Amino acid sequence: MAQKIIFTDTPARALTEQLDELGCKGALTIITDSNTRRDCLPLISGDSRIDGAGVIELEPGDDNKSLTSLSEIWNYLCCHGATRHSVIVNLGGGMITDIGGFAAATFKRGVRFINVPTSLLAAIDAAVGGKTGINFNGLKNEIGSFAPACSVIVSSAFYGTLPRTELLSGYGEVLKHALLDSPEALGQALEFDLSEADPALLSGILENSVGVKRRIVAEDPFEHGLRRSLNLGHTAAHAFESLAMEAGRTEPHGIAVAHGIVVDLVLSHLNLGFPSDTLQAVASFVRENYPAPAFDCKDYPRLIEFMQHDKKNTSPDAINFTLLRKPGDVQTDCIVSPEQIKVAFDIARDLLGV
Amino acid sequence: MAQKIIFTDTPARALTEQLDELGCKGALTIITDSNTRRDCLPLISGDSRIDGAGVIELEPGDDNKSLTSLSEIWNYLCCHGATRHSVIVNLGGGMITDIGGFAAATFKRGVRFINVPTSLLAAIDAAVGGKTGINFNGLKNEIGSFAPACSVIVSSAFYGTLPRTELLSGYGEVLKHALLDSPEALGQALEFDLSEADPALLSGILENSVGVKRRIVAEDPFEHGLRRSLNLGHTAAHAFESLAMEAGRTEPHGIAVAHGIVVDLVLSHLNLGFPSDTLQAVASFVRENYPAPAFDCKDYPRLIEFMQHDKKNTSPDAINFTLLRKPGDVQTDCIVSPEQIKVAFDIARDLLGV
Numbered sequence: 001m002a003q004k005i006i007f008t009d010t011p012a013r014a015l016t017e018q019l020d021e022l023g024c025k026g027a028l029t030i031i032t033d034s035n036t037r038r039d040c041l042p043l044i045s046g047d048s049r050i051d052g053a054g055v056i057e058l059e060p061g062d063d064n065k066s067l068t069s070l071s072e073i074w075n076y077l078c079c080h081g082a083t084r085h086s087v088i089v090n091l092g093g094g095m096i097t098d099i100g101g102f103a104a105a106t107f108k109r110g111v112r113f114i115n116v117p118t119s120l121l122a123a124i125d126a127a128v129g130g131k132t133g134i135n136f137n138g139l140k141n142e143i144g145s146f147a148p149a150c151s152v153i154v155s156s157a158f159y160g161t162l163p164r165t166e167l168l169s170g171y172g173e174v175l176k177h178a179l180l181d182s183p184e185a186l187g188q189a190l191e192f193d194l195s196e197a198d199p200a201l202l203s204g205i206l207e208n209s210v211g212v213k214r215r216i217v218a219e220d221p222f223e224h225g226l227r228r229s230l231n232l233g234h235t236a237a238h239a240f241e242s243l244a245m246e247a248g249r250t251e252p253h254g255i256a257v258a259h260g261i262v263v264d265l266v267l268s269h270l271n272l273g274f275p276s277d278t279l280q281a282v283a284s285f286v287r288e289n290y291p292a293p294a295f296d297c298k299d300y301p302r303l304i305e306f307m308q309h310d311k312k313n314t315s316p317d318a319i320n321f322t323l324l325r326k327p328g329d330v331q332t333d334c335i336v337s338p339e340q341i342k343v344a345f346d347i348a349r350d351l352l353g354v
Numbered sequence: 355m356a357q358k359i360i361f362t363d364t365p366a367r368a369l370t371e372q373l374d375e376l377g378c379k380g381a382l383t384i385i386t387d388s389n390t391r392r393d394c395l396p397l398i399s400g401d402s403r404i405d406g407a408g409v410i411e412l413e414p415g416d417d418n419k420s421l422t423s424l425s426e427i428w429n430y431l432c433c434h435g436a437t438r439h440s441v442i443v444n445l446g447g448g449m450i451t452d453i454g455g456f457a458a459a460t461f462k463r464g465v466r467f468i469n470v471p472t473s474l475l476a477a478i479d480a481a482v483g484g485k486t487g488i489n490f491n492g493l494k495n496e497i498g499s500f501a502p503a504c505s506v507i508v509s510s511a512f513y514g515t516l517p518r519t520e521l522l523s524g525y526g527e528v529l530k531h532a533l534l535d536s537p538e539a540l541g542q543a544l545e546f547d548l549s550e551a552d553p554a555l556l557s558g559i560l561e562n563s564v565g566v567k568r569r570i571v572a573e574d575p576f577e578h579g580l581r582r583s584l585n586l587g588h589t590a591a592h593a594f595e596s597l598a599m600e601a602g603r604t605e606p607h608g609i610a611v612a613h614g615i616v617v618d619l620v621l622s623h624l625n626l627g628f629p630s631d632t633l634q635a636v637a638s639f640v641r642e643n644y645p646a647p648a649f650d651c652k653d654y655p656r657l658i659e660f661m662q663h664d665k666k667n668t669s670p671d672a673i674n675f676t677l678l679r680k681p682g683d684v685q686t687d688c689i690v691s692p693e694q695i696k697v698a699f700d701i702a703r704d705l706l707g708v
Contacts, residue, residue, distance in 0.1 A: 027669070071421065078491045084665050106460070108665040109487060109498045110576075133463060137432045144463045145499060222464075311438050311462040315381070 004151040005128055005214065007207055011116060011155040016047045018114055018151045019087065027086040028053040031073060031100035033060040036092040040118045043157055044091065053089070054080050058096065062253075063245065065095045065134050067143075073103040084108045090149070093119040094126030094253065097149075098141070101132030105147030115149040118158040120170025120202075121254045124177070124209055127152050129217045129230075138245060139309055140238050146222055154210065156203050165252055167197055168290055172254030174205060175261055175282065176232050177212040182328040183278075185212070190281060194289045228332035231312055231322040236260035239306035243299060251294075258286045259293040262351060266344040267336055268323040275326060283351035292354045300345055304338045358505040359482055359568065361561055365470060365509040370401045372468055372505045373441065381440040382407040385427060385454035387414040390446040394472045397511055398445065407443070408434050412450065416607075417599065419449045419488050421497075427457040431465075438462045444503070447473040448480030448607065451503075452495070455486030459501030469503040472512040474524025474556075475608045478531070478563055481506050483571045483584075492599060493663055494592050500576055508564065510557050519606055521551055522644055526608030528559060529615055529636065530586050531566040536682040537632075539566070544635060548643045582686035585666055585676040590614035593660035597653060605648075612640045613647040616705060620698040621690055622677040629680060637705035646708045654699055658692045 008014040019028070030053045032041060037057050045051055056076050058069050077086075090100030090113060097115045104113035117127035133144020162170075171194060178189035185208070192205060213230065220227040237253070237260030244251035262283050268274035295303065304319070312320045318335045325331060336344075362368040373382070384407045386395060391411050399405055410430050412423050431440070444454030444467060451469045458467035471481035487498020516524075525548060532543035539562070546559060567584065574581040591607070591614030598605035616637050622628035649657065658673070666674045672689045679685060690698075 067425065074490060074497055078493065078496060078663075083667050083669060085668050106497050106499055108496065109485065109500055131463065136428060139432065142432060142462060143428055143460050145460055146463055309432075313437050314439050315437060 003128065003130060003148040005210060006151060006153050008153060008155050009157060011153050011157055012044045012046045014153045014155070015044050015050065015089070015114065015116065018153065019047065019049055022087055022112060022150060024049060024087045026052070027081070027083060028089065029056060029077065029080070029082060029086065030054070030089045030091055031056045031058070031096055031103070032091040033058045033096055035060050036096065036118045040091055040116075040158055044116060050089070058099070060095070061250065062095050062135065065099045067134060067136060070099055070103055070134050073099070074107055077103070077107050082107065082111065084111055086111050088113040089116060090114070090127075091116045091118060092122070093117065094122040097122055097127040098132055098144070099134055101147055101149060102134060102144050105132055105145050110147070112150050115152045117152065117154065119166050120159050120162060120206070121166065121173060121252070123154045123159075124170055124173045124206060124213070125253070128210055129213055130221060138242060140241055141311070148221075154206070156199060156206075159202075165255070167194065168258070169252035169254030172233070172257035172261070174209045175285075176230075176257060177209040179261065179282070179324060179327050180216070180229055180232060180330060181212045183326070186278070186282075186327045190285050225332065228312065229322050229330040231332070232324065232330070233257045233261035233264050235307055235310055235312065235319065235321050236263040236303075238310060239303040240293065240295065242306040243295060243303060249294070255290055258290050259348070259352065262286055263344050263348045264321060264323060266347045266351070267321055267334070267340065268325070270340065270344065271334060271336070272323050272325045272331060274324050278327065280351070283348075287352050293349065293352055295345075296349075297346070300342050303345070304341060307341070357482065357484060357502040359564060360505060360507050361557075362507060362509050363511060365507050365511055366398045366400045366404075368507045368509070369398050369404065369443070369468065369470065372507065373401065373403055376441055376466060376504060378403060378441045380406070381435070381437060382443065383410060383431065383434070383436060383440065384408070384443045384445055385410045385412070385450055385457070386445040387412045387450055389414050390450065390472045394445055394470075394512055398470060404443070412453070414449070415604065416449050416489065419453045421488060421490060424453055424457055424488050427453070428461055431457070431461050436461065436465065438465055440465050442467040443470060444468070444481075445470045445472060446476070447471065448476040451476055451481040452485075452487055452498070455501055455503060456488060456498050459486055459499050464501070466504050469506045471506065471508065473520050474513050474516060474560070475520065475527060475606070477508045477513075478524055478527045478560060478567070479607070482564055483567055484575060492596065494595055495665070502575075508560070510553060510560075513553075513556070519609070521548065522612070523606035523608030526587070526611035526615070528563045529639075530584070530611060531563040533615065533636070533678060533681050534570070534583055534586060534684060535566045537680070540632070540636075540681045544639050579686065582666065583676050583684040585686070586678070586684070587611045587615035587618050589661055589664055589666065589673065589675050590617040590657075592664060593657040594647065594649065596660040597649060597657060603648070609644055612644050613702070613706065616640055617698050617702045618675060618677060620701045620705070621675055621688075621694065622679070624694065624698065625688060625690070626677050626679045626685060628678050632681065634705070637702075641706050647703065647706055649699075650703075651700070654696050657699070658695060661695070
């Protein structure tokens with residue numbers, strides 16, 4: 001699972017170097033969506049292999065991370081002479097790096113791929129760590145595989161013009177990594193001014209945050225143990241996203257994660273004595289910076305159903321959570337009853353001011 | 355890629371032991387086809403986990419190793435509460451172990467599976483070695499992944515009532531492994547009387563033959579080098595199968611391999627000086643025991659097109675073969691021109707008496 005992560009201001013040059021390193025002479029395919037093709041493809045152009053590459057353009061949006069799109073990618077590769085020695089460049093947000101990585105991992109039993117995440121969230125989450133996949137049957141990432149990109153090119157050049165929602169979405173994962181790391185990292189993350197995000201400061205936070213994920217993944221690439229700590233906030237977050245998908249709404253992943261973190265910290269407080277003042281500090285940060293969560297008590301049964309489908313569960317009846325004793329002190333595989341989850345939803349909504 | 359291969363006369367008991375070893379308490383799904391469900395499922399019954407398992411029954415036949423069937427399996431697992439801790443038992447020939455293994459490898463990014471091959475060919479080829487996949491766009495195994503079964507249960511109990519075609523099909527791979535192993539192994543394989551196959555003798559040959567594959571796969575699980583030697587006979591075989599599929603005929607894999615081996619030995623003779631008498635001995639064995647190949651010179655261009663799509667190729671124009679200097683002395687990645695392939699087809703058809 002060796003995966004090179006390159007932080008750079010000049011993504012075009014970094015990509016050229018990576019292609020050279022892979023011995024890629026051509027036979028290159030770029031997977032992207034219509035937005036990132038327009039806004040980000042120019043930022044990696046200049047190399048003849050990139051400029052001459054075949055381009056697969058998907059419609060943006062997580063509901064296109066589907067079997068239909070996957071089948072289109074496979075079909076394109078088949079019909080355009082891709083071989084097992086071809087290289088795929090995934091240029092886009094998490095939707096593109098997830099589906100593009102899975103397509104690459106399964107075409108002719110695996111071709112090499114490079115991720116170029118163009119959103120803060122993808123840089124910090126989807127594009128690093130080797131998880132790939134698609135949504136299936138209304139469930140997020142239900143089908144997929146562990147397949148690391150050969151390299152991931154992380155560049156602030158892509159994040160200069162991010163809409164505020166994208167910034168918030170990425171920052172949800174920053175909060176998670178800080179909580180997993182230490183009280184100091186959490187303090188630093190909560191001090192950052194999201195309303196006037198300073199690019200240089202953000203670059204530094206991003207590099208530290210990716211470093212936390214990288215260390216955890218290196219110790220447990222296939223999620224047999226420690227890696228499950230990265231699921232902090234995600235049991236609830238995935239349920240929020242599935243609920244939104246069902247209602248035809250879009251819920252940015254990192255925003256769902258920010259809300260999910262508050263739910264998980266409530267459960268951590270109830271079950272493991274997570275300090276109440278730290279819970280309040282995180283909840284205040286989320287309440288002040290993030291939109292309010294869009295669920296109420298009549299959604300609880302459906303949210304619980306979604307949670308029962310979560311990949312982390314050890315049996316169909318049990319719902320597993322990653323919880324914390326305090327920042328940096330993680331307990332994975334905590335089984336929580338549906339009743340207590342409903343209580344935590346109530347408290348979390350209260351803390352988030354809804 | 356640790357994979358346990360168990361040779362046994364009592365597959366039901368072996369399966370129970372494997373389920374115990376995996377700590378499987380239930381949540382078991384069996385993937386099978388209508389034939390193997392009827393003929394082979396009774397041979398593994400007795401354990402409550404098996405008798406109470408959910409059963410996914412596919413239609414038999416390689417054209418059902420499709421995205422449609424794969425999607426059905428994923429859907430069944432989704433709707434029947436399978437978790438990441440579930441276990442899947444693939445009970446069938448290579449079609450079932452290929453598609454079932456791929457479904458297991460990709461459902462929730464991978465659940466554990468046990469292969470119980472019910473044909474000689476699957477026992478010797480598809481079920482061992484960790485290759486999984488489906489056909490796509492008319493191309494064999496175009497989509498898939500490397501994912502080893504936790505264990506493979508090989509039992510002569512399933513092969514007692516094999517139709518002759520199945521025996522011949524399996525024996526194609528026996529010939530291949532013998533050629534890769536040594537002149538002695540080849541001699542032994544050619545001495546075996548296929549018209550009155552002695553079960554005890556066959557069991558011994560099977561165990562040796564699986565051993566050859568196992569040694570090669572252990573050294574190179576992801577086919578970066580040595581494992582490509584297992585492609586002996588397969589560049590042509592896959593083209594024969596694709597041609598048959600296109601014409602609506604069924605070409606058993608091992609029979610295509612037997613014909614493909616003769617083509618590859620002709621190419622080995624032309625390019626690497628493979629001994630002419632050994633080539634003649636193998637060709638005689640195939641001619642005497644196997645049906646004649648069903649292609650003629652007007653199929654050559656289409657066969658070459660299929661070969662150009664082979665996963666082994668390093669570029670869209672080059673066609674790669676695994677060839678031999680002599681039995682046990684392999685040269686992978688030999689590029690052969692379409693013109694020479696046509697010559698080899700002519701000579702092979704001549705040697706095979708068509």
